[in-house]
Amino acid sequence: MSRPLLEIRDLTVHFPLPRQSPLGRKRTLRAVQGVNLTLNEGECLSIVGESGCGKSTTALTVMGLQEPTSGEILFQGKPLTGAGAPSRKERARIAQMVFQDPYASLNPRQTIGRMLSAQLALHGIARGSEARDRVAAMLKRVGLMPDHADRYPHEFSGGQRQRIGIARALMLDPKILVLDEPVSALDVSIQAQIINLLMDLQETLGLSYIMISHDLSVVEHVSDRVAVMYFGRVVEEGDWHSIFSRPTHPYTRRLIGSVPDPDAILAGARGVPDAAPVPDAARFSPDISRRPNPDEEPEPSALVSIGESHSVRLAQ
Amino acid sequence: MNGASSDPVLSVRDLTIGVGRSAELLHGVSFDILPGETYGLVGESGSGKSITGLSVMGLLKRPLGVTGGSILFQGEDVLKLGRRARRKLRGDRMAMIFQEPMTALNPLATIGRQIAEMFVVHRGMGWPEARRKAVEALESVRVPSPEERARSYPHQLSGGMRQRVMIAIALACRPDLLIADEPTTALDVTVQAGVLELIAELCKAEGTAVLLVSHDLGVIANMCRRVGVMDRGRLVEEQDTKALFENPLHPYTRGLLAARPRLGSRPVAGRGRLTELDEVVADEERGRDAPTLTTPRGSRLEATA
Numbered sequence: 001m002s003r004p005l006l007e008i009r010d011l012t013v014h015f016p017l018p019r020q021s022p023l024g025r026k027r028t029l030r031a032v033q034g035v036n037l038t039l040n041e042g043e044c045l046s047i048v049g050e051s052g053c054g055k056s057t058t059a060l061t062v063m064g065l066q067e068p069t070s071g072e073i074l075f076q077g078k079p080l081t082g083a084g085a086p087s088r089k090e091r092a093r094i095a096q097m098v099f100q101d102p103y104a105s106l107n108p109r110q111t112i113g114r115m116l117s118a119q120l121a122l123h124g125i126a127r128g129s130e131a132r133d134r135v136a137a138m139l140k141r142v143g144l145m146p147d148h149a150d151r152y153p154h155e156f157s158g159g160q161r162q163r164i165g166i167a168r169a170l171m172l173d174p175k176i177l178v179l180d181e182p183v184s185a186l187d188v189s190i191q192a193q194i195i196n197l198l199m200d201l202q203e204t205l206g207l208s209y210i211m212i213s214h215d216l217s218v219v220e221h222v223s224d225r226v227a228v229m230y231f232g233r234v235v236e237e238g239d240w241h242s243i244f245s246r247p248t249h250p251y252t253r254r255l256i257g258s259v260p261d262p263d264a265i266l267a268g269a270r271g272v273p274d275a276a277p278v279p280d281a282a283r284f285s286p287d288i289s290r291r292p293n294p295d296e297e298p299e300p301s302a303l304v305s306i307g308e309s310h311s312v313r314l315a316q
Numbered sequence: 317m318n319g320a321s322s323d324p325v326l327s328v329r330d331l332t333i334g335v336g337r338s339a340e341l342l343h344g345v346s347f348d349i350l351p352g353e354t355y356g357l358v359g360e361s362g363s364g365k366s367i368t369g370l371s372v373m374g375l376l377k378r379p380l381g382v383t384g385g386s387i388l389f390q391g392e393d394v395l396k397l398g399r400r401a402r403r404k405l406r407g408d409r410m411a412m413i414f415q416e417p418m419t420a421l422n423p424l425a426t427i428g429r430q431i432a433e434m435f436v437v438h439r440g441m442g443w444p445e446a447r448r449k450a451v452e453a454l455e456s457v458r459v460p461s462p463e464e465r466a467r468s469y470p471h472q473l474s475g476g477m478r479q480r481v482m483i484a485i486a487l488a489c490r491p492d493l494l495i496a497d498e499p500t501t502a503l504d505v506t507v508q509a510g511v512l513e514l515i516a517e518l519c520k521a522e523g524t525a526v527l528l529v530s531h532d533l534g535v536i537a538n539m540c541r542r543v544g545v546m547d548r549g550r551l552v553e554e555q556d557t558k559a560l561f562e563n564p565l566h567p568y569t570r571g572l573l574a575a576r577p578r579l580g581s582r583p584v585a586g587r588g589r590l591t592e593l594d595e596v597v598a599d600e601e602r603g604r605d606a607p608t609l610t611t612p613r614g615s616r617l618e619a620t621a
Contacts (some may be wrong), residue, residue, distance in 0.1 A: 051338075099426035158361075187360040187531065189593035192575040196590055212506060217577040221588030240583055258505040259511075260534030261579045266558050 049229035102161035113149030159190035238310030331385035359546035411486035417478035428466030436539035478506035
């Protein structure tokens, strides 16, 4: 099976902006502009970039929580958007999401057990004692105890809540997990536990991840492939090692250079690894020395391959 | 710089913070900050680093209160000062920057007014003069077109710009001590670098001492020469930053350093499994009786206790 599990094709999401005056021209915010990404089975694809770059909008579109303006998303070759798209209920068994703030995403008035078993009943998978057994097994799988099912969200610590968030996402046995900043609200020591848990689950359950993150050190550890987004476009994409050992687009280099890395700072070596060579006379797009205007038509550009599974956006 | 350079600007001694006499959250923390020095307090949530900073400012909220110890600011125990006297200190000789600039700024007042207020309250200037000084202050924190920005409201600025405004307010009266509690945690990495650089540069120029509270070891390494590690309400280790990273003394510090994902540390083949804290440090080693460990040239004797 060489067909990717999920394909995002030429995805564009525009939001209308208010006119600056009643007779002013129509303005659009180009949140996502022509994004192409593929996710293979069992792989972790990370989308990195700063706030407002379109990474979360892209993830929401995969989840069906945001309608694309144009472009399509295919799951195992079948469209997930537009006509013939699966229903919300069918989608729930394809992709699930783990949110940044686990507390905000849990209902404070429901026990963990009720919350987890409700999904099983709704989808007609299991009820009663069978549902209870499945909940207990899932809690164990994410490193909690079966009797935690009787507790309420406020009785758990931040790390435990994120485990519950992961359990909730896994109850319906989805193929894809969209992880939206899964560890950025957690302490360093808890981060390591959750990252290790996610990697173990990926291996045992054969899951595929799309991880949205701004924390490059976490991304380096977890990802198979990385896409760097800047103002709605993918500016560099490749396998994790190419991105981190040969960061080439000026924006990727700036991102990697901004990570406050204690070892590098103290060693006085604050360097970013050398860029991969790009074709002569090529110019990177967009020009990051000035802030692009997301309200304007971008200049023509294309992702150009600069190595085995490594491409960067150049102006045409 | 003020005073003899060997006298600490801030000297916290055996500080305990609790709820009444019953629950103690901070168990006897001591550290010194020298003039012009940037001292880091690093720890996880609940370690007590933020309440330490707040207690120095006198901003602890009930039912929390200082239950013992002393906080000497330029030789004077601020815990013995009345409310009015402490209020005069705040914003003038000591100032604070918080994590979330949007909640720390008044949404109903212009940026210019909020900076100018500092000069009116602490320097007795008239408003027109104070407003002119506010524009200068905005210029010094490198906010583009400061005249125009002075007339903007906080919601019209980006997160990084808001944090620059907070810095302008905090440094308006040239304080001797700046307390920065997670100043860049809410910002994007690319913006974070610029804001940290700005704090470092301005404080160096004025000789301002900084107490930097952060959970981010990278930020601490970038900014501080000396650092104190906090765990469960106790300062467990204090060292020069470089020595701390090269040779952590306390088991908790070793665990914390081992658990963080580090850029460039993933093996090319295979997965990037991380070391978990409890694989390095046992829970008993983090208990209440953990002594403070310092380097041999550290000044404290209880390290050997």
